[in-house]
Amino acid sequence: MSQKKEALLLLEDGTAYRGLALGIHGTTGGEICFNTGMTGYQEIYTDPSYYGQIIVNTTSHIGNYGVQLEDEEESGSVKIRGMVCNTFSPIYSRFTADFSLQEYFERAKIVGISNIDTRHIVRHVRQKGVMNAMISSEILDEAELMVELKKVPSMDGLELSSFVSTSEAYYMGDEASSKWRVAVMDYGIKKSILNNLTSRGCYCKIFPAQTSFSEVMDWNPDGFFISNGPGDPASMAYAVDNVTKMVETGKPLFGICLGHQLLALSSGINTYKMHHGHRGLNHPVKNLITGLCEITSQNHGFAVNPEEIERHPDVEITHVNLNDKTIEGIRRKDYPAFSVQYHPEASPGPHDSRYLFDNFTELLQKA
Numbered sequence: 001m002s003q004k005k006e007a008l009l010l011l012e013d014g015t016a017y018r019g020l021a022l023g024i025h026g027t028t029g030g031e032i033c034f035n036t037g038m039t040g041y042q043e044i045y046t047d048p049s050y051y052g053q054i055i056v057n058t059t060s061h062i063g064n065y066g067v068q069l070e071d072e073e074e075s076g077s078v079k080i081r082g083m084v085c086n087t088f089s090p091i092y093s094r095f096t097a098d099f100s101l102q103e104y105f106e107r108a109k110i111v112g113i114s115n116i117d118t119r120h121i122v123r124h125v126r127q128k129g130v131m132n133a134m135i136s137s138e139i140l141d142e143a144e145l146m147v148e149l150k151k152v153p154s155m156d157g158l159e160l161s162s163f164v165s166t167s168e169a170y171y172m173g174d175e176a177s178s179k180w181r182v183a184v185m186d187y188g189i190k191k192s193i194l195n196n197l198t199s200r201g202c203y204c205k206i207f208p209a210q211t212s213f214s215e216v217m218d219w220n221p222d223g224f225f226i227s228n229g230p231g232d233p234a235s236m237a238y239a240v241d242n243v244t245k246m247v248e249t250g251k252p253l254f255g256i257c258l259g260h261q262l263l264a265l266s267s268g269i270n271t272y273k274m275h276h277g278h279r280g281l282n283h284p285v286k287n288l289i290t291g292l293c294e295i296t297s298q299n300h301g302f303a304v305n306p307e308e309i310e311r312h313p314d315v316e317i318t319h320v321n322l323n324d325k326t327i328e329g330i331r332r333k334d335y336p337a338f339s340v341q342y343h344p345e346a347s348p349g350p351h352d353s354r355y356l357f358d359n360f361t362e363l364l365q366k367a
């Protein structure tokens with residue numbers, strides 16, 4: 001595709017930006033959110049937690065290191081709905097790259113837009129809050145595109161894990177040399193999380209999102225891992241029910257991001273939709289147990305309600321965000337179950353928080 005075609009980015013509140021089309025020509029809609037990470041775009045685009053969202057990459061150049069198949073993919077396909085950036089590079093400079101980001105988006109049929117003042121979008125969304133948006137290189141009239149934009153569902157109350165979860169259970173790791181069997185609930189899991197588990201001696205069976213508790217228990221796991229994933233955790237009664245029963249087995253349980261929100265919900269603590277979420281690689285988090293600060297990788301638009309935690313003496317806050325004091329980690333006092341809102345697998349991002357996987361295997365060892 002030529003890089004020259006005009007495209008329109010329209011936000012739900014009527015704000016319009018004009019730029020150049022990238023990826024394929026077409027029209028796409030979703031929740032617009034910004035990621036401030038300066039690297040790791042391919043990991044972001046393939047992270048299933050971004051399913052249904054249009055990503056604004058705020059770093060000034062996108063595409064300049066191309067794409068590398070498999071190594072930098074967090075799942076088997078591109079999951080974002082669309083991409084917005086400032087300078088999009090059709091050429092790339094990296095000898096290990098397989099091809100350009102433009103070609104990657106063409107193969108994945110992704111619609112995007114470049115030459116946009118991403119700083120303006122960030123300031124706008126930070127003031128007004130997260131909202132839906134649409135990108136089009138076909139409909140360049142704002143009123144006409146607004147008619148289409150109104151049809152995009154709100155993220156609030158949306159169950160999306162069923163769309164990205166595995167359809168069949170599968171295994172990861174080496175059974176013979178592994179120490180523990182971990183049942184992984186796939187609500188949209190990232191590959192690097194599984195790698196962090198298998199490299200620490202966990203033989204994993206990855207179950208489809210809608211698997212029943214009894215079927216998971218038939219495999220006789222030593223512990224449970226509750227994955228990240230897209231959508232609103234409050235819409236996932238089936239998962240909350242499973243996590244409640246898993247916690248009550250008394251076996252170790254670890255949850256990341258959506259998995260953290262599900263542990264809270266299963267403990268009777270509700271979640272809420274944030275004003276504009278956290279997406280980036282530099283969020284400071286304080287571990288209240290050790291007193292140490294970690295720089296973390298984040299991607300979430302919902303969070304756990306702190307007021308509710310005060311009413312639940314069985315649950316303790318273990319981590320807080322130092323920017324806005326939101327809850328970043330909890331643990332059960334009565335069961336070996338804990339979770340974090342951020343991404344210790346850090347793909348992309350700093351590796352400060354990988355100790356959490358060791359904390360999980362220590363619990364498995366103790367059990």
Ligand SMILES: NC(=O)CC[C@H](N)C(=O)O
Pocket residue numbers: 049227228229230231232233256257258259299300301302303
């Ligand atoms: N990365 C995740 O697991 C995201 C969880 C949830 N969908 C949120 O946006 O808050």
